[in-house]
Amino acid sequence: MEDKRKILVVEDEPDALEIFKDILSEEGFEVDGAEGGLVALERLVNAKYDLILLDIVMPDKDGISILEEIKRFPDKYGDTKVVMLTNIGGDLAVDKAMKIGASGYLLKSETEPDDLVNAVKQYLGLGA
Numbered sequence: 001m002e003d004k005r006k007i008l009v010v011e012d013e014p015d016a017l018e019i020f021k022d023i024l025s026e027e028g029f030e031v032d033g034a035e036g037g038l039v040a041l042e043r044l045v046n047a048k049y050d051l052i053l054l055d056i057v058m059p060d061k062d063g064i065s066i067l068e069e070i071k072r073f074p075d076k077y078g079d080t081k082v083v084m085l086t087n088i089g090g091d092l093a094v095d096k097a098m099k100i101g102a103s104g105y106l107l108k109s110e111t112e113p114d115d116l117v118n119a120v121k122q123y124l125g126l127g128a
């Protein structure tokens with residue numbers, strides 16, 4: 001595929017990070033991972049992504065702060081969709097993220113591999 005869509009998965013839980021990366025790689029996306037907020041910011045300096053899956057709760061730098069940084073630079077990140085990864089009970093943070101400009105969110109415990117792939121395709125405008 002010539003214009004392979006590039007995705008960054010930001011998730012501090014190593015097993016979850018690997019699972020998300022594997023699912024999306026198998027689907028043919030080009031996938032990078034970041035195991036925390038600070039690494040995510042480094043990745044964002046060095047590469048351009050079509051979509052970021054962004055965990056909200058992370059110990060070093062949370063997803064809301066990362067989202068704020070991304071939205072501060074529309075010239076650089078205007079084409080990048082950000083989809084938050086959340087757990088049950090994260091409603092307030094999700095509301096905040098949506099107000100800041102996240103494209104959507106996925107509830108991790110209820111997202112099956114097919115759901116993830118379909119959601120990502122939908123956010124990228126690739127059809128489901």
Ligand SMILES: [Mg+2]
Binds near residue numbers: 011013057
């Ligand atoms: Mg987390």
